[in-house]
Amino acid sequence: MAKGIMIIVEQRNLQVRKVSLELLSEARKIADQTGESVVAVVLGQGIDELAPTLAASGADKVIVIDDAKLAEYSTGAYTSVLNKIIRKEEPQAVLLGNTAAGKDLAPRLAQRLGIGLASDCTGMEIDSANFLTFKRPIYAGKAFAHLTSNVRPIMATIRPNTFPVTPPDAARQAEVVKEAADIDQADLTAILKEVAIAASKRPELTEANIIVSGGRGMKGPENYSILEDLADVIGAAVGASRAAVDSGWKEHKFQVGQTGKTVAPTLYIACGISGAIQHLAGMGSSKFIVAINKDPEANIFNVADYGIVGDLFEVVPLLTEEFKKLVNE
């Protein structure tokens, strides 16, 4: 592995997304073992100031492509530019976050480059020959596939929260290269008319360290406020089971499970969730699971590290008060 691990960095409003920092941190660790270099590529408009952040987070080289046409993510323009950068740089590996943009971009880019793609990976290792291998959940986490490829570059999207972020080292320097955005006209066929980001003070479900989730036991949409109160004390995201979403209590974007989002937070607090196999598939790789359910036989207790058998309407507000005490300590 001689020509580096390339990270396609994602930024929004000049903030590098957490998953990109996770990838830089992990790539740095691997690079230090293999003598590899880490190359960060960032696309956008007015993004010069991001280079020092990327250097501090582990990049040896930062490629900045600054252009008005790249201000917002678009499949065509981003594919056009990155296809050329990757062909020029010839990295051994290309890594992206498995975000909305990463999921949309990576397959298109892989097809244009004529390569494979390991999507939504939750593990990355080097084997004895310094080859990267990837582990990815299939059947929403009911099993795993372990993949590799002889074709270079090897490309993967990595699920947020898979790797820890190493604290930045402000003394680290990187070579910064500015490249022009060479966008083929044929790639500008889809026109982005509007981006609407819902104002939310809570973290994105797939990126959250802590998730407070409610199921059928919530009994109605109006009761989610008690989960939100709990979530806001500890900076958590709020999720829902399929039962709650199908009842119309929460939108689908909040759904955790096989037909919703697969999440792997440090702490998952399941309130009034029975623990159907489809739900467990979506959150079973959480580091710690807490279950609050009034049915002592609920399946969720079979996977929970800590369980309280009780009425969530009683327990959750009490827990909120306890967490407040901890946070204020």
Next chain:
Amino acid sequence: MNIVVFIKQTFDTEAKIVLDASGKIDANGVNLIINPYDEYAIEEGIRLKEKNGGEVTVVSMGGSRAQEAVRTALAMGADKGVLVSDPGLENTDEFGRAQILAKVVADIPHDVILAGRIAIDDGASQIAVRLAEALSIPSVSSVIKLEVAGTQATATREIDGGTELIEVSFPAVFTAQKGLNDPRYPSVAGIMKAKKKPLKSLTLADLGFSAGDLKMVINQYSLPTPRKAGRKIDGEPAQAASELAKLLREEAKVL
């Protein structure tokens, strides 16, 4: 307006996953369904046809059992089916499948190509987007609303924490997210009619492909380590809540 819907037959979401003697995913005795996200794609295709005329062709890849999935889509209201069925498909990856599919679709008139945003089995979310690239046409992923006017569509797509509005000209690929519509159930009349609708079966050789040029190789499959039931915290609610907070801070060290 001509519509192609790409669907996949998957394990039922209730299915438990076990490995067979050779370490592969065991499909024995598993109930098969249409990938739930593909149902939104089928429904959207039928609605577009009902509104704008034209034809809906359902295309699938898989073993002979996948015929059932295609027939179900025909019973919902699609007009024709194409099934690429070949043992060699086991030895193709997403790159190859997109190429094969592009060849199939090239022979079918298409303005709109629809597919589910993800298949709940391999969860890769690749083929529809790769297909768009192989056909050199635009794609919009994770669509929750699709409005068509003439030869153009405005699609609302879900992104992290919000939505995007994207305008494309046909032909274009759209992947369906839950929320796009409410898929219909096949009616009895629909099921009867579906039996007479054309369903063409193709092999890789028919399409001029052979298996084996793998860009990505699966070395092995594994199963997750089962989680164990942990500790139940007893006592009065106030006492239990206090105990839980303490354990999360001191034992789990997550707060």
